[in-house]
Amino acid sequence: MFDQILQFLLTGVTVGATYALVALGFAIIYNASDVVNFAQGEFVMMGAMSAVALSAGDGGLPLLPSLALAVLITIGVGILLQRFAIAPAHGASVVTTIIITIGASIFLRGVALLLWGKDIFALPHFSGETPLHIGNATLLPQNLWVMGGAALMVIGVHLFFNHTTQGKAILACACNRTAASLVGINVGMMMLVAYGLSAFLGAMAGILVTPITFTSYDAGVMLGLKGFSAAILGGMGNPMGAVAGGLLLGLIESLAAGLISSGYKDAIGFVILLLVLFFRPSGLFGRASAERV
Amino acid sequence: MKRLTGFWAFTLLLVLLPIVFPDNYYVTVVGGTALMNAILAVGLNLLMGYAGQISLGHAAFFGIGAYASAILTTRYGWNPWPAMSAGLALTGVLAFLVARPILRLKGHYLAMATLGLGIIVHIILVQTEGLTGGPDGLSDIPGLAIFGWAVDSDLRWYIVMAVTLLLVLWLALNIIASRSGRALRALHGSEIAAEMMGIDTTATKTGVFVIAALSASLAGSLFAHQQSFISPDSFSFFFSIELVTMVVLGGMASTFGAIFGAVVLTFLPELLVVFEDYEVMIFGAILMLMMIFLPQGLFVSGQQLLRRLLARRATGTAKEGSHGAA
Numbered sequence: 001m002f003d004q005i006l007q008f009l010l011t012g013v014t015v016g017a018t019y020a021l022v023a024l025g026f027a028i029i030y031n032a033s034d035v036v037n038f039a040q041g042e043f044v045m046m047g048a049m050s051a052v053a054l055s056a057g058d059g060g061l062p063l064l065p066s067l068a069l070a071v072l073i074t075i076g077v078g079i080l081l082q083r084f085a086i087a088p089a090h091g092a093s094v095v096t097t098i099i100i101t102i103g104a105s106i107f108l109r110g111v112a113l114l115l116w117g118k119d120i121f122a123l124p125h126f127s128g129e130t131p132l133h134i135g136n137a138t139l140l141p142q143n144l145w146v147m148g149g150a151a152l153m154v155i156g157v158h159l160f161f162n163h164t165t166q167g168k169a170i171l172a173c174a175c176n177r178t179a180a181s182l183v184g185i186n187v188g189m190m191m192l193v194a195y196g197l198s199a200f201l202g203a204m205a206g207i208l209v210t211p212i213t214f215t216s217y218d219a220g221v222m223l224g225l226k227g228f229s230a231a232i233l234g235g236m237g238n239p240m241g242a243v244a245g246g247l248l249l250g251l252i253e254s255l256a257a258g259l260i261s262s263g264y265k266d267a268i269g270f271v272i273l274l275l276v277l278f279f280r281p282s283g284l285f286g287r288a289s290a291e292r293v
Numbered sequence: 294m295k296r297l298t299g300f301w302a303f304t305l306l307l308v309l310l311p312i313v314f315p316d317n318y319y320v321t322v323v324g325g326t327a328l329m330n331a332i333l334a335v336g337l338n339l340l341m342g343y344a345g346q347i348s349l350g351h352a353a354f355f356g357i358g359a360y361a362s363a364i365l366t367t368r369y370g371w372n373p374w375p376a377m378s379a380g381l382a383l384t385g386v387l388a389f390l391v392a393r394p395i396l397r398l399k400g401h402y403l404a405m406a407t408l409g410l411g412i413i414v415h416i417i418l419v420q421t422e423g424l425t426g427g428p429d430g431l432s433d434i435p436g437l438a439i440f441g442w443a444v445d446s447d448l449r450w451y452i453v454m455a456v457t458l459l460l461v462l463w464l465a466l467n468i469i470a471s472r473s474g475r476a477l478r479a480l481h482g483s484e485i486a487a488e489m490m491g492i493d494t495t496a497t498k499t500g501v502f503v504i505a506a507l508s509a510s511l512a513g514s515l516f517a518h519q520q521s522f523i524s525p526d527s528f529s530f531f532f533s534i535e536l537v538t539m540v541v542l543g544g545m546a547s548t549f550g551a552i553f554g555a556v557v558l559t560f561l562p563e564l565l566v567v568f569e570d571y572e573v574m575i576f577g578a579i580l581m582l583m584m585i586f587l588p589q590g591l592f593v594s595g596q597q598l599l600r601r602l603l604a605r606r607a608t609g610t611a612k613e614g615s616h617g618a619a
Contacts, residue, residue, distance in 0.1 A: 110574025
């Protein structure tokens, strides 16, 4: 029993780490521009699918350059999304921006469908498939890649926002755009950086997890929803809350799938999310908001 | 009288269409589907457009209505009408129970909660195989008969959908013009201000949520009987998103805008079929472009444009008039 639970926890942390990266991307874009980006899951898919496409076949690139190129492509997609879909609609209502990003996600899915069809693809494991044993639970080296990679990126994002001028400039835009531009911050540029960073995190999540979970043109949908749930669970305004929310959601789902029912694991995740919202309407780590009259 | 001018004009349009284009696939079949979607959109628009409460899980109530009708008629041999009523009752109770805790949430948290609700219902539909048939769905759902008049052709379904839509539309227009309608708009503007003026915001929000859910349940029951086969695919997250898009595309807080949005979004995939592989991509692009350049919605933007043109013409003639006097 204990071994089983250990196994579920290990799986949960791996899945949770992916959710955490997607949720972090959500939180960064939300903080910078007040937009809930429903195309966030598409960044994950774009990263994974272009890595597969670049490295596949005889004429394909070696793994490392194709991964790097895939990440760059996805960052490009993120920047284009900001520049041509979000920026022109500045000042639009919450629902309008939600539909713009949904339109963008359908568009990106359509592009992927056109380029790569409906097949399911995989990437090779980064360092072999010999399982490691922890007690009686097993772990693939790729799981360690996912956890380690996610941890590094979360630390990186934390340092970026707290210890670099650029990061602080983005936070300043989030607080007050006008004031930020008055002190000489290039707000438009900062938005591009925020979307690029968010796309980078999505692409990394996709690349790290694809050897285990595989990918397809529509793989982004569920990941996007999970990332959004995780970000809400943790509290939208708080990036580290989003990370905690991601890990928690991954653990809940993995335990629910193992101990209760795999068919209902997603439902259980959402039920717990709803219960949390009923008692803490601003998420677990979000600050309660006061309405100004 | 003037308030219902649009309603009567729309009624006339619905009557004329099948007469002018008899046996036309785009009028009776696609048009019928558009009318069903319009029933859903008009209800959802009350909640989103007027009360300002977003729902990303409206397909859940559509699904509950459809499955209540399908299960009660196929598994328990009920007559479609009591089955439909049972579906409405179930939806009403459920919507009433979840409305209070969910509508306390705001903005993105509300979006997430309704999204979660929709996904939970969808998963239950897939998982409770013994009752719902699971992912394979339910087939052989009987058709409808109204006092012996069997609804058995595309034209007859068009008529049923049209009459139902007109009923829902009439109800919606009256609600909007009533005291409750003003209360809805007030709480959309500012919930606190509305409360200060003595509006019971919780009761008002709950009421409109239940009405929106009921109209979705009704459409769901009709859908089940019309299709005679349903599966959980029709009630997924994607359909919820499509419904929200219909409301926003037409123009929030415009009842005819919601109908217009439903028609556009029903016909768009039909027209895009010719692009084959490019269909999904073009659909996404159109959606983005319309929302970027017409954030007010197609119908409302169109209305504004028309009004501006008329106003320009009016001021133009007024200027000429003053010239003449001088």
